[in-house]
Amino acid sequence: MITAKSITGEKTQVDEKDLVWAINLYAVVVKDGKVLISPQWKDNGYDFPGGHLELGEMHLDGLVREVKEETGFVVKPTNVIDVFTSFFMHPRKKRPQQSIKIYYAAEIVSGEISTDGFDEGELSYARPARFATLDELKTMEFMCTNQEPLNSIFSYLEKVLKEQR
Numbered sequence: 001m002i003t004a005k006s007i008t009g010e011k012t013q014v015d016e017k018d019l020v021w022a023i024n025l026y027a028v029v030v031k032d033g034k035v036l037i038s039p040q041w042k043d044n045g046y047d048f049p050g051g052h053l054e055l056g057e058m059h060l061d062g063l064v065r066e067v068k069e070e071t072g073f074v075v076k077p078t079n080v081i082d083v084f085t086s087f088f089m090h091p092r093k094k095r096p097q098q099s100i101k102i103y104y105a106a107e108i109v110s111g112e113i114s115t116d117g118f119d120e121g122e123l124s125y126a127r128p129a130r131f132a133t134l135d136e137l138k139t140m141e142f143m144c145t146n147q148e149p150l151n152s153i154f155s156y157l158e159k160v161l162k163e164q165r
Contacts, residue, residue, distance in 0.1 A: 004087040004096040007041050007143040012089055014096040022099040025063040026050030027075050027106040028153055030160050034131035038070050041125050041143040063104060071129035072114025075106040082152040092121055103149055134161060
């Protein structure tokens with residue numbers, strides 16, 4: 001049995017044979033000393049922009065697509081920040097996932113904040129992307145990103161933001 005967490009932190013025991021594979025890609029984007037963030041799932045819920053890699057899709061293409069859909073920005077991934085395995089109860093699909101989550105540093109190439117790329121499901125739980133300070137990020141409730149990658153992401157952001165000063 002495996003313990004899978006929901007976005008609310010609720011833990012559920014699931015049989016390994018019931019797990020569905022998923023690869024999720026997220027962008028950590030810094031602009032003008034602030035970090036691009038996607039408000040989602042509940043009033044105080046957030047995550048880094050990104051999402052599920054589609055079958056037949058190259059992973060960086062999937063990252064760029066997901067960020068564009070969720071934020072309106074076209075990004076260029078630059079390097080991997082962290083890779084993490086998560087056992088997760090998908091809130092919409094109501095099934096347990098074993099997810100490989102890959103966090104990339106990325107730069108904005110073009111675009112502006114928009115919800116034009118939201119699909120029907122995202123319209124029900126997501127809100128327009130925004131930029132937040134590192135101090136703000138540290139007080140936010142992250143819905144899909146666990147504490148382990150948050151620690152390495154925050155370390156990365158502290159370094160990048162210090163270099164930008």
